[in-house]
Amino acid sequence: TTVLVLNGPNLGRLGSREPDVYGSASLDDLRAMLAASVPDNVAIELRQTDDEAELVRWLHGAVDSRTSVVLNPAAFTHYSYALRDAAALVTKAGLQLIEVHISNPHARETFRHTSVISGVATGVIAGLGFDSYRLAVDHILRSAA
Ligand code: DQA
Numbered sequence: 631t632t633v634l635v636l637n638g639p640n641l642g643r644l645g646s647r648e649p650d651v652y653g654s655a656s657l658d659d660l661r662a663m664l665a666a667s668v669p670d671n672v673a674i675e676l677r678q679t680d681d682e683a684e685l686v687r688w689l690h691g692a693v694d695s696r697t698s699v700v701l702n703p704a705a706f707t708h709y710s711y712a713l714r715d716a717a718a719l720v721t722k723a724g725l726q727l728i729e730v731h732i733s734n735p736h737a738r739e740t741f742r743h744t745s746v747i748s749g750v751a752t753g754v755i756a757g758l759g760f761d762s763y764r765l766a767v768d769h770i771l772r773s774a775a
Contacts, residue, residue: 631671631774633767634697635664636688637678638704638713644732652732653759660760667764672771682710689716689727698726698774700766707735707745718750726773728766731756 637657640647645656655663657678664674679685685706692699699720706713707729720727727750734757735742748754753769755762 631771632673632675632695632697633668633700633770634688634692635660635674635676635700635763635767636685637676637702638682638685638706639680641702641704642678642680651738655760660763663760664763664767668767668771674767682706682712686712686716689713689720692725692727693719693723696723696725698728698770700728700730700763700770701747701751702730702732702763703745703747707731707747708741709746711746714746714750717747721750721752726752726770728752728769729754729756730762730766732759732762733757 642657644652645654661676664676668674677688689699701717703710703713717727729745729747729751755766758765
């Protein structure tokens with residue numbers, strides 16, 4: 631089994647970006663933590679991009695390869711209808727797409743209280759730091775045949 635773990639804009643700066651909000655661990659640390667939390671026969675493919683079009687293409691790829699997705703859309707969460715429509719393609723195809731956030735957007739600025747992704751996601755996990763990702767991956771593996 632492969633699980634795609636996709637990250638949107640500015641998350642490549644994890645570790646140095648607003649450590650008070652996002653912690654001091656990097657995306658490489660996240661990759662290592664997830665790899666250590668799954669059985670040997672599971673591949674975690676973790677990617678990050680600042681590019682909306684690339685994220686859309688990756689979601690199309692998930693549909694084509696029938697791969698479930700853990701998605702941290704970062705700021706695109708709050709306004710990208712293109713990403714929402716691409717996320718809908720994933721869940722309408724019967725695959726899981728779990729929206730995750732490191733912080734709890736509901737405890738932050740008002741513009742973060744809206745997610746245009748949640749309505750087409752399988753579920754949402756937020757506010758648990760890197761555990762948000764780990765729990766999402768666990769869930770996908772539990773429900774995989
Ligand atoms: C985030 C929350 C978003 O509001 C923000 O734009 C991010 C990260 C999170 O993981 O907490 O870039 O998705």
